[in-house]
Amino acid sequence: MFERLFPRRKPQPEPLPQPNAQLALGALLVRVAFADDDYRASEIGQIDRILAQTFDLGPIEAAKLRAVCEKLERHAESTEEFAQILREEVDYADRKALGDAMWSVALADGHRDEKEEIQLNAIEIALGLTDLDMQAARETALKSL
Template sequence: MFEKLFPRRSPKPLPQPDAQLALGALLVRIAFADRSYLASEIGQIDRILAATFNLKPVEAAKLRATCEALERQAPGTPEFAQILRQEVDYADRKALAGAMWSVALADGHQDEDEEIQLLAIETALGLTDEDIAVARENALGGK
């Protein structure tokens, strides 16, 4: 009886990750690393996606929502990072490290789990130890 009233819908298949989706999923992964996902982090992700891919706010929010689903069901960090390594040049990957730090710090707290996740992502993106240290120092304001 309930099946007729509320038919089961099969979930919409997720798209194959590209640079946009890989970046968005990694930003979501960083925000989730401390096991909280606050509005400040969501807003920062939306701003990064909008600025990086020249999207309107609603388009960025839709992209982030897709990235949230992808992050939950898709491959691990190395696979997302590999997509970015193939499609994004080194200088832009360095800039992404700063953007990722801004998500980690958007909630106003420096969290060890987020830092561990960031280091794994930065390493998987192929950034040098020096560039990783510079991104961290810039994000923390020389603390």
């Protein structure tokens, strides 16, 4: 009876922020972790550490940033949008370091996954990294396993 008198309204979703370099990086890190459909705490922790270190954030701020990046990643259709932002705003050496950071997320759970590697390769290409730099990042990352 009360439901008819006072119907519940679904809360309006908050609008997503316009992506910038910080959000684009976070969204791509999340995209790598989601690629294998197994988003683990170890990957979440690694993303938070990367965001905290890269942007000089505390743990709570990094976790909040990651949460926003997760929403952006879910609603973005392509990797290219985020990569374009990073290509425009981040110099090559720093984009190369982002590729290394993404490998650390992909391997944070302690094993290789083909879906994550395919996603990561697509991101590295979209970031404009050279084949030589992509291979070096992969070899370095796999040595840590």
